[in-house]
Amino acid sequence: MTTSQARAGSGEATGTRGRRPGIKDVAGAAGVSVTTVSHVLNGKGRVDAATRARVAEAAERLGYRPNSNARGLRSGRTDTIAMLLPAGADAHDHHVLAVDYYLSLTMKTVEAAFERDQALLQLPPLRRLDDLRRFGIDGGIVLDPVPGDGRVAMFHRLGLPVVTVGRDITRPDDPWWVAADSAASTRTVLEHFAAGGARRVAMLSVDIEWSWFADAERTYVEWAAERGCEPILVLARPDRRDSSAASAAAALLDLRPDAVYVPPQWLATGLLRLARDRGVRVPDDLLVAVGVDSHLARTSEPALTAVDLDPARTAREAVDLLMHRIEGGPPGDPRVIPVTLHPRGSSLRPK
Amino acid sequence: MTTSQARAGSGEATGTRGRRPGIKDVAGAAGVSVTTVSHVLNGKGRVDAATRARVAEAAERLGYRPNSNARGLRSGRTDTIAMLLPAGADAHDHHVLAVDYYLSLTMKTVEAAFERDQALLQLPPLRRLDDLRRFGIDGGIVLDPVPGDGRVAMFHRLGLPVVTVGRDITRPDDPWWVAADSAASTRTVLEHFAAGGARRVAMLSVDIEWSWFADAERTYVEWAAERGCEPILVLARPDRRDSSAASAAAALLDLRPDAVYVPPQWLATGLLRLARDRGVRVPDDLLVAVGVDSHLARTSEPALTAVDLDPARTAREAVDLLMHRIEGGPPGDPRVIPVTLHPRGSSLRPK
DNA sequence: CCTCGCTGCCAAATCGTTTTGCCGCGGGGT
DNA sequence: ACCCCGCGGCAAAACGATTTGGCAGCGAGG
Missing domain, CATH: 3.40.50.2300 (Response regulator)
Incomplete structure (x- = not known):
């Protein structure tokens, strides 16, 4: 039943026949164990400098990229964060018309996430808790929370880190927000x-x-x-x-x-x-x-x-704050963005 | 080191205090093996109707959702597709100002993907092939390809299914596109x-x-x-x-x-x-x-x-076409969207 | 009585990575 | 001589799902 597996076609760099190279291939090429490769690539264990260089070179030469699913499975993280536009941000249906702002914020958030090695998932309007549970994410950024929407509450119920862009006025004690001044x-x-x-x-x-x-x-x-x-x-x-x-x-x-x-x-x-x-x-x-x-x-x-x-700065701060929260950092102060x-x-x- | 093994018996749907329930918890609650649970949930194996109902009920009661990383690791799929806005869609930096259209298209694509049980990743401007390789995706939708950008080419080089919104005029023989008429x-x-x-x-x-x-x-x-x-x-x-x-x-x-x-x-x-x-x-x-x-x-x-x-229809057709391509379907005709x-x-x- | 096929279910292998625990080897201190 | 410790490295156990290859039990056919 291996129909899918689109034959990756002409490989990469040197002769990559067939599959994407895994950590085993790198280990083989460098003459070390997979453990050592993992340690080198994550800067974790104790590895001799010469070995480190050899492994890094092999990984580079093979064009190795870790499989995000395997990594996520093991580490419990997905390196993916979510972003939720306000319900009604769609100008063709609704009346919330800061369209330029939201589009810009979206793109800047994508870039900010990318720089932190995170992928950014765009989430649909959430109707039930299960809708949110389906996605493999480490946390989320909720744009312009309003008292009625349960979006922030859903994150809390799932124990998922969340920050908002715009203060949630129903949660005056929550410091996890970013907002223009x-x-x-x-x-x-x-x-x-x-x-x-x-x-x-x-x-x-x-x-x-x-x-x-x-x-x-x-x-x-x-x-x-x-x-x-x-x-x-x-x-x-x-x-x-x-x-x-x-x-x-x-x-x-x-x-x-x-x-x-x-x-x-x-x-x-x-x-x-x-x-x-x-x-x-x-x-x-x-x-x-x-x-x-x-x-x-x-x-x-x-x-x-x-x-x-300043959507660019807002996006950067929001991603920064979310990563801080995901990594278990202490609450700290909200981020107030200066405006012009x-x-x-x-x-x-x-x- | 608490060996986790969540206590399947006392699994509550309401009090989601402990960790997320896994397939083992469902199996325990239903009194069957994990294999049977998997078969029921994916409609694959041969399972007695009564058992099937029991498993489905247990899964529902526990609020079970499969771990996307584990599923993806095994199946090779991620159930995630990507969307790439045209470089320069950011109105604050550039001049491509169909802002309403792009924001609407984005949101509709998210919803269409969601209905197909896919998550939608927003990708940043891709500078190198490695930028794309980092993301665990099954395929992508490229908006408004222009001759200069290498976005579609990157997908092809990685053997990733791709469709475009707007015909790529440098690829006249490519039928994998959706465009308004x-x-x-x-x-x-x-x-x-x-x-x-x-x-x-x-x-x-x-x-x-x-x-x-x-x-x-x-x-x-x-x-x-x-x-x-x-x-x-x-x-x-x-x-x-x-x-x-x-x-x-x-x-x-x-x-x-x-x-x-x-x-x-x-x-x-x-x-x-x-x-x-x-x-x-x-x-x-x-x-x-x-x-x-x-x-x-x-x-x-x-x-x-x-x-x-009609961004809503465009989004639906684009997701549909991409899923068709991901599933290895034959090329077929491009999708031309009627306009008003x-x-x-x-x-x-x-x- | 033996075989065959079918049903319903399960144990175990597998995916690719991270993490844990251990081991051999020198060298310095006692 | 002996002990101990740090270094460099590896084997193996997770992670949670899917898929493969069975294994009983049972009824029917030879």
Whole structure:
């Protein structure tokens, strides 16, 4: 029944006929035992320098790569970590539209994992515990946990190490997270508005329990209080995008702000359109900034001032933190990622 | 050194305190040998119906899931397939901006793989053959192969089954691909323009050797020839987006078309802006359609008529085709995915 | 009565690697 | 002389599943 075993065809380097070389082949070629080969390749045992060199050369010459299944079986590790996009990240079906961010984060996470010699598995939406149990992974990165989803809980139930990107607001004592600095970015935006002469600074956000939005709202309210202003805060419902976004934008404009910070970038399009329809000019009458940078923000008319969440750094830190947890390291502090503001036309008044 | 041997008898489904149950635990609980358990679970050997039911019940009760490493070690399969995004799909670094499409395709592929009991690995850009050899996979899906990248070649060198999404134009005889029907969608768009009264139908595309663009250009030229028109075709350079996109759009508008099909959606933004700056009204003076649907297209002003590439179906077919190849099936025909045109404001003249 | 074939089940080999335990060999200390 | 220890290395036992090659028991056919 050996039909599968696609005949590996023309071999590699020198004459590799047939199968992929195993540790035995390397041992044979170097004239030592498999134990010694394993020790050399993993830098573990006590091996003479000359022997070490000989084994390394043989392994290199044969193009030897350890069989990941065998290694994983023995060591109990798979050298594979998982990543779970937020349910609803699919722009064709849903409304969570930080698409650029998620795609970039995905690719950067893949690369960061690769550099740590880990493979990265993309997991589907998990419906039952068994869904997660099927995968041979050492741990996982859950993106943007929300109170409702049981994803983090599933990892815990299976005793699997997990870290989140975005703080899980239902687990205030959990230090295993990485997140962009929402409070700092909010203050940066608000100060940017103030420096631009804005007096009535508002926020248009969304009623989702993600730490990025929750922290932005809290920081905004604090900031307004510090300046003795009444906060002007409108939250859109998170469900159907079109209607709730439009009505939230209308409600906000009715309050006559002269600057708006919009953490959920996908609400900005409707806001801009409505402003134009009402004769409110951006940036002349209204400064606008959004909380997630994207191609859309850059090419919008006017270009949208946006917070750069640095997905590359976020990915690196997330993988780093997860590996730390997998290796049994102590909890430590959460990783807060510094962010950058990209001021663009939507918040820069022509002089 | 606690010799593990989990106490099979007291195995609880609820209290998953101890280690993961193995096939031995199931065998103990059902009062049979591991061989019989394996046979039942894989539907292979000859087992009495009553025994079969007993084993299945025990496995279910214990929440048993086979260890993927052990299974893979023995069977030579990993039940894991890989997916390779095109180099440059990262919008934060590069210019290939069908971001919605790729994210959607990714998630749909994950789900399709899951339904086939496969895990999906996301692979980083491969620099050397060893990069690919490191991963324990049964096969891979390469997105949008271009003549330069060696990705498909690497799979072939390792004897790994591979399929592509998008035809590899350097391998005309390779039937192992899935692609949206570029020719049909091009004709649909062109006829849509013609039905809208357009006389000078042009194309603005890009000089990349992707089948989606190449086929669109060819089809456009054919269509123009059939109608006895001179084709009005401008290709942007694929390198730096800003300058080349702007100059291509300018060159196109200089030719005074009254309709433009833009297969690479990311060129449309600049075109729309330039048209407005020149006083060319869309759709009154110029009909526009793009070749990849996206959130940007839907929320643009005016909304852009776009071709829906059906990433969900593409993903399903790609996984299906790959599994077929992995299982040693005969080549068969490529899978051409039918597409849908979404007419929107940019190509619908107000009556 | 012997043989044959079939059913239902099991013991053991196997996959490729890591890890444990041990062994022979010098050399230095007592 | 003897003991002990560190070095360099190997054989063999895991790891958890699948697959092979049986082995009883039983009924039917010669």
